[in-house]
Amino acid sequence: MKKAFDFSVVDKILEKYPLHERSTIAILQDIQEHYHYLPEDIFPYVAKKIHVGVARLYGVATFYENFSLEPKGKYVIRCCDGTACHVRGSIPILNKLRSELGLSETKKTTDDLSFTVETVSCLGACGLAPVLTVNGKTYPAMTPEKAMDLLKELREELKKEEA
Numbered sequence: 001m002k003k004a005f006d007f008s009v010v011d012k013i014l015e016k017y018p019l020h021e022r023s024t025i026a027i028l029q030d031i032q033e034h035y036h037y038l039p040e041d042i043f044p045y046v047a048k049k050i051h052v053g054v055a056r057l058y059g060v061a062t063f064y065e066n067f068s069l070e071p072k073g074k075y076v077i078r079c080c081d082g083t084a085c086h087v088r089g090s091i092p093i094l095n096k097l098r099s100e101l102g103l104s105e106t107k108k109t110t111d112d113l114s115f116t117v118e119t120v121s122c123l124g125a126c127g128l129a130p131v132l133t134v135n136g137k138t139y140p141a142m143t144p145e146k147a148m149d150l151l152k153e154l155r156e157e158l159k160k161e162e163a
Contacts, residue, residue: 005039005041005042005045007041007042007045009031009034009035010031010042010045010046013027013030013031013034014027014046014049014050016030019049019050019051020050020051021050021051021052021056023050024050024052024057024060025060025064027046027050028046028057028060028061028067031046032067032068035071036068036071036072036073036074036076036113036116037068037069037070037071037072038061038067038068038069040069043057043058043061070108070109071109071113072109072113072116073109073110073113073114073115073116074113074114074115074158075114075115075116075134075135075154076115076116076118076134076135077097077115077116077117077118077132077133077134078118078119078120078123078132078133078134079093079094079097079117079118079119079120079130079132080119080120080121080122080123080125080129080130080131080132080133081094081119081120081121082120082121082122082123082126082129083126084126084127084129084130085122085123085126085129085130085131086130087129088129088130089130089143090129090130090131090142092144093130093132093142093143093144093147094117094119095144096144096147096148097117097147097151098117100148100151101115101117101151103115103117114155114158115151115154123138125138125140128140128141129141130142130143132147132150134150134154
């Protein structure tokens with residue numbers, strides 16, 4: 001039996017905005033910031049609260065690329081594969097990250113929801129290529145070795161938080 005979804009976080013987010021369709025994107029952004037994705041359960045609940053159809057709300061969530069319907073890790077690592085990054089070796093970095101984390105092109109998030117590794121077409125930092133971002137923070141001139149050092153730091157942060 002499926003566990004009941006706790007809407008208390010969603011309710012706090014909804015309190016910040018006018019309950020109207022024009023608040024849709026801001027509400028979805030705040031929900032995703034908290035959960036690292038948009039849980040399926042929020043769609044009928046939020047749709048009713050802001051007086052839109054579930055399909056309309058779902059349509060917004062699937063239209064914009066920065067919304068995710070799949071759970072993401074605490075650390076979202078984006079590997080740029082634009083032309084400059086690709087030419088300067090982004091693929092070996094991506095492959096090293098995936099190998100180390102047990103991920104693939106289709107499995108993007110670790111089972112413990114600690115890490116998600118995604119590729120993006122361009123991060124707009126071509127002069128710093130190859131580039132990774134972690135939760136929006138840019139890491140320039142990466143190499144597979146630097147990526148492993150960064151991963152080690154992130155794992156240490158996770159351990160500190162668990163302690």
